Amino acid sequence: VIQFMSLLSHLHTKSDEDGVHDSFSQLIQEQCHDLHDVIEMTPLDPEEESRGQILTRNRPLRQESRPSIQHFPRSARPSIRGYGVETDAAGFEEEENKRERLVNNLQNLSDSDRVRMLRAMPLSLSEKKELRMLVLNKAEHSVSQNQIPCCSQLKYYIIIALRHGWYSWLSFLSSLQLWQTALKCVGGRFGTGVLSYFIFLRTLLFFNVFMFLVTGLLLVVPQAIAHPDLDQNITVRSTWGLEVLTGAGYFSHSLLYYGYYSNKPLQTGHSCSASSNKTSSSCGLSYNMPLIYFFTIGALYRFLLMDFIFMLLDTFFGEFLWRVFSQKALKRERKPVFDIARNVLELIYGQTLAWLGVLFSPLLPAVQIIKLLFLFYMKKVSLKMNCQASGKPWRACQMTTIFITLLCFPAFLGAAVCVTYTMWTIKPSASCGPFQGLKNMFQAGKRWFQELAAANPDLHWLPSAHAYLVENPLFLFLSAGIFLIVIYFHSQVVDGQRKIIELLQEQIENEGEDKKFLITRLQHIHERKRRVTPRRVKEASEVHTHTLTHAYTYTHIHTHSHTHTHSLIYTHTHTHTLTHTHTHTHTHTHTHLHTHIHAHTHAHTHTHTHTRALTRAHTLTHSHTHSLM
């Protein structure tokens, strides 16, 4: 029974299964009718609900179901177990009933949804198998009655085959996830903080792979296919060894730097359409030779390389030697701790260099990829040998956000600003590179538009539009303004939701207290009534005890009362004014209750604001019942 209850609750908590949810709310309402339960399933629309409405809604007690409001956090059901309230001992038929409905509802889902639901149910495997069989038998049963035998059979087999294929593809994909075992080992032995560093490294690797793919496919490959004519008056030094370090020499006339990239449309045998892109501003740029030297051969490639070398040295000295030192000389018991912050900053630094340099050296992401791959294994080995798990807990998910934020804001934006500035103002080199002879790099885009317009008379508006949009600063201000407004809006929404969370938590607490109060009062009353002996009072007390036992175990009230009520307090007042005749006329008592409560709430407002500082209808009726006793 408990399993089925929890099953129902878990099906309820899947907030994205709208279809199942609807059918389940139907199921619950049907159960309401049968078992006279008071369970209210409310609609899910958070925008419609005002605060007042939220405050006056009651939560059902017996089942662990809750309205699955998407944006709201999980609300805990006040637990009344400690008070010895008997849970409903459902009969076997009820269980069968539930199972029937469950099977029906599962049937209505699509196949993948059903699989997902079945998997997520916390039942034992044998029960799931039974359920699945029931569902499939029902499906076959209903389907076999009206269909064309041969076509749908074929379709059936195709679908089965496709599903098998899909599952095997998924398992293959999951096994492909890079470094998954290594990360698991690291995370298991050293904790989530260190794991977050390695995950960050992997994320950076993917960024670089993406950037490399983009620049590589669009820039490097077409250029590599069509060799430009080199400037012959630059002699190439042939000392191979030094070149990897300095990036000069052989490398300086290779794909690594964009002196290599031509500024004319490429002529190849098969006129590739990529050729016209060569003059657009996104591609390689013409070379300001001194600038180039400064950025690449002089600095960025070397920076990157140096950064790598320093990381190597750092790992070696910082971690390996320090451990040896601290164990032998300082005689400390434990190995040093992996310094996550410093390592992350080094990663961000390296990535910033790569971003700064990619403008002038399109293959720099490739260098960065190689460096990151190497770094991963090196750090892993060093970790195993030199470090131990940190004693302090490390809030990994927030830290990951901070890493990415640090990466984005100073690093990426800074690099983007530098690159944009370069493209905008600095005069490209006249002697080499794709942007020879232009005033600045954006000119290339303009020229392309002009060429397009010249080639095709229909597009005459294009250059003027381009000039208007890109060069007019107003457009940029507007877009930046809109962007900021969107950010502000989202931050206000988050603020509001935080407030709602607080409010809901308060509400849960209050409801728990209310119920505790009710139960203890009723217990007292029950005991008091037992001791009273006179006959008349006995009768009345019998009536009262009868009703009181009902009130004491909430579930029983609900099973016997026929009123379709929203609040359980309604039934309290109902039973208090009860005589036998009242049970027959439901609506009559209902309206009677209404006026009753209205009259009394008014009288008792003041007591309640003192005791509880609450102004909700149902707590006011606490005092109502109390005074009647």
Place this chain on the structure above:
Amino acid sequence: MGGTSSKLPKDLLSEYQELTFLTKQEILMAHKIFSELQDRENGPYSSRVSMEKVLTLPELKSNPFRKRICHVFSTSDMKDGSLSFEDFLDLLSAFSDSATLEIKSHYAFRIFDFDDDGTLDARDLEKLVNSLTGETDDTRLTAEEMRQLISNILEESDIDKDGTVNLSEFQHVISRSPDFVR
């Protein structure tokens, strides 16, 4: 006797694939391991493996909750913690990477509920902390520390302030833990 390496029939395999979070290779590997455990059982062949044999698995051997895990996943009528192959698959599925947060937190709750009453009260929490800190005297918490810790835990997780942590509260507090965010 030993040596009965039965193969898993194909339809069962695909059914298990659909109903659990395990991939085909994982299910086959689980079958192999389970058969080996069955072979090592003393006594007649049965479809269930006793708890002592299950606890010899290296993955479970050093887990402080190994006995509770066996009890929670066992569907045996005798409540002795013995596992059938399907119980074993349930166990692996709940602990697998692709299992949903709800499944994991549901089973974690049941594992931590030492007295099986459906809520985590102070006694359950105390046993939980003791299992984590160890049995030796220098690693155990003192009574005062224990009391403080339990009151902190309840303050943070007990939303309706009834002195116990029920399933919903537990799931809520777990969903905020960074280990589960991925």
